[in-house]
Amino acid sequence: MEIARCPDPLYTTPKPCYTADFNHYLTLHRSVLSSEQDYHLEVESVLVYVESGRGWVTINGLIFSIETGCACLLQTYHTYRFSSVKDDVLHLRVLVLDYPLLASIGYRVPDPQRIGAAMEQMPVVHCSPSTQSEMLHIFHKFEQVQEQASTHTILIKVALCGQLKLLYAQEALRAKPLPFPAPAGWNAWPYITKFCTKNLTAADVAAAVGVTVPQLNRELRWISGYSFHRLLTRARVGIAASVLLLNGLSTQYISRITGFPSENIMFRAFREWRGMTPQEPREKMLSPENRCPRYMIYEKPFLILSYISHHYCEQISLSMVAKKFFLSEATVNQIISSYFGRPFHKIVTEFRMQHAKGLLRCTDLPVCDISVTLGFTSPHTFSRLFKEYFCMTPSEFRRRGRRE
Numbered sequence: 001m002e003i004a005r006c007p008d009p010l011y012t013t014p015k016p017c018y019t020a021d022f023n024h025y026l027t028l029h030r031s032v033l034s035s036e037q038d039y040h041l042e043v044e045s046v047l048v049y050v051e052s053g054r055g056w057v058t059i060n061g062l063i064f065s066i067e068t069g070c071a072c073l074l075q076t077y078h079t080y081r082f083s084s085v086k087d088d089v090l091h092l093r094v095l096v097l098d099y100p101l102l103a104s105i106g107y108r109v110p111d112p113q114r115i116g117a118a119m120e121q122m123p124v125v126h127c128s129p130s131t132q133s134e135m136l137h138i139f140h141k142f143e144q145v146q147e148q149a150s151t152h153t154i155l156i157k158v159a160l161c162g163q164l165k166l167l168y169a170q171e172a173l174r175a176k177p178l179p180f181p182a183p184a185g186w187n188a189w190p191y192i193t194k195f196c197t198k199n200l201t202a203a204d205v206a207a208a209v210g211v212t213v214p215q216l217n218r219e220l221r222w223i224s225g226y227s228f229h230r231l232l233t234r235a236r237v238g239i240a241a242s243v244l245l246l247n248g249l250s251t252q253y254i255s256r257i258t259g260f261p262s263e264n265i266m267f268r269a270f271r272e273w274r275g276m277t278p279q280e281p282r283e284k285m286l287s288p289e290n291r292c293p294r295y296m297i298y299e300k301p302f303l304i305l306s307y308i309s310h311h312y313c314e315q316i317s318l319s320m321v322a323k324k325f326f327l328s329e330a331t332v333n334q335i336i337s338s339y340f341g342r343p344f345h346k347i348v349t350e351f352r353m354q355h356a357k358g359l360l361r362c363t364d365l366p367v368c369d370i371s372v373t374l375g376f377t378s379p380h381t382f383s384r385l386f387k388e389y390f391c392m393t394p395s396e397f398r399r400r401g402r403r404e
Helices: 099-105 112-120 129-144 151-174 184-194 202-209 213-224 228-243 251-257 263-274 279-285 293-298 300-311 318-324 329-340 344-362 367-373 379-390 394-403
Strands: 003-005 028-033 045-052 055-059 062-066 070-074 079-084 090-097 124-126
Touching: 028 079, 028 129, 045 129, 045 151, 055 070, 062 070, 070 151, 079 090, 090 129, 090 151, 112 184, 124 151, 129 151, 184 202, 184 213, 184 228, 202 213, 202 228, 213 228, 228 251, 228 263, 251 263, 300 318, 300 329, 300 344, 318 329, 318 344, 329 344, 344 367, 344 379, 344 394, 367 379, 367 394, 379 394
Parallel strands: none
Antiparallel strands: 003 062, 028 090, 045 070, 045 090, 055 062, 055 079, 070 124
């Protein structure tokens, strides 16, 4: 893969393409390019896979050659433009990754170290033949449930997105770094996004990337069309838009924790960057009528499942969960069974069994200690259930894993 600096600055204001409509979230698109497209800047992460053809993608002032089997992970701090080689056509698969929904259903609190590592990975990779085959297989499965909007199919889509993210991360770990020192703007924009909720100044960022403040603004305008101050405000709007999905938080509190000097400034920023008040995108995204999958974030079954996922290593019981959500035990069990197809105790056991596999593979903890760690009252119960699930004892599973 060839990489070069783009000789021309950004002359136009980049706009969202695939994330311009909420209904495109968690949707797989096909795109055909036979010429050069305009520059775009998305409000959510977008995965692009080159199904066939050759061309280039320009990202933040760097030009990457692309061909069949390349994948691009475009973040909210990437301006990009695809273009095809003369007399060739690029066939692209494009998937909008809804990170707030993925994190909510995955029951994960954002890890700053993982976020930092993701920001440092290459935005373009050339996938190995096996990864290409796996990605195409996942895209095929995604298309099979594409037009369905049920809870079940949304969960399938989220799981498939997780698989694609993992495959990309594995390829990014093997990717070669830039063949030359990264331009200041290349490092500065992710830095602004990462620390936007802090009391960040242009001088702070300039010092972090080794340039003066005038040079910083010049570099940022070259690759994005915007100055430091405007990119900082845009990043804060993106964080606030995600936090606004949480129930019970006032806009005044959200403005404070996302770095805005005041609630009024946050409202003006939303008007500037999203064309609406902070409440409007929340109402649209969390409304099932709009077909945006984010409405699932606050449905009762997923709140209950999230609670179980955070407490399954404790002596969790149906009565504990019922008290937490002010419901009867029968109602909790009915909600779980109707949505996830199995009763409360099965859900808890499945969480514990998956955790047990990781501990058996990656640690030398005795089986009895693992059983206690996972909330079992006796090693015998743990071993019996493990054998029911995986047709072997925990010790046999550990031995087999070490042989492999």
